[in-house]
């Protein structure tokens with residue numbers, strides 16, 4: 001008998017491909033507006049994704065290319081200011097409907113709701129980015145589908161640290177083995193592994209070559225009728241789509 005009580009969703013790269021055509025564009029607009037000649041192209045951004053969190057990613061970029069800037073007075077405020085403007089531009093993209101959900105996400109959320117599973121979000125991104133993505137793609141009522149939206153700076157350390165997942169489990173009074181986490185990245189699986197939560201990975205262009213040791217299964221998408229998933233590793237039987245039954249078998 002499966003023990004599955006709750007499904008914990010990552011956001012960036014899992015619910016939607018937000019990075020290349022979303023966050024990256026927002027960062028570049030903020031840099032341009034500030035009169036900086038920094039430009040994060042698709043390839044460089046892929047490398048910078050090694051570090052989660054937008055402010056942390058700017059700091060990581062500086063440590064690689066402009067390390068002397070990190071010693072400047074007021075650098076923390078400057079990074080926070082750039083990040084605030086980046087969030088503004090990113091939210092505009094979301095509100096304009098530029099970033100759709102990945103295939104099968106809406107179907108799977110509905111399937112989980114119909115089955116009475118509890119839902120939560122555990123992400124590194126800024127809380128407003130999550131609620132705006134949900135509003136823009138599923139409607140404002142969808143925010144209430146999630147019992148907990150754990151996001152951004154509410155925990156001391158971002159992924160790959162387990163903090164955001166342990167925070168979510170604590171809030172929901174759940175044990176790790178009563179949940180499944182849905183993630184897309186190496187940093188995501190490192191986080192869930194340390195939190196001991198069984199995890200399914202759905203890869204995307206930026207993460208497909210990462211190390212997913214510990215994942216119960218790795219797929220290329222959740223799948224839709226007429227658009228079956230491709231199993232990359234693990235055993236999902238003959239499943240063509242990630243459904244609640246498939247998730248139950250992972251726990």
Ligand code: XBP
Nearest residue numbers: 012023052053054123124125126159
């Ligand atoms: C997501 C991230 C975030 C976003 C940017 O990681 O790394 O940093 O790129 O969000 P995960 P903010 O999917 O593992 O949670 O700029 O709002 O921090």
Ligand code: MG
Nearest residue numbers: 010012013184
């Ligand atoms: Mg992610």
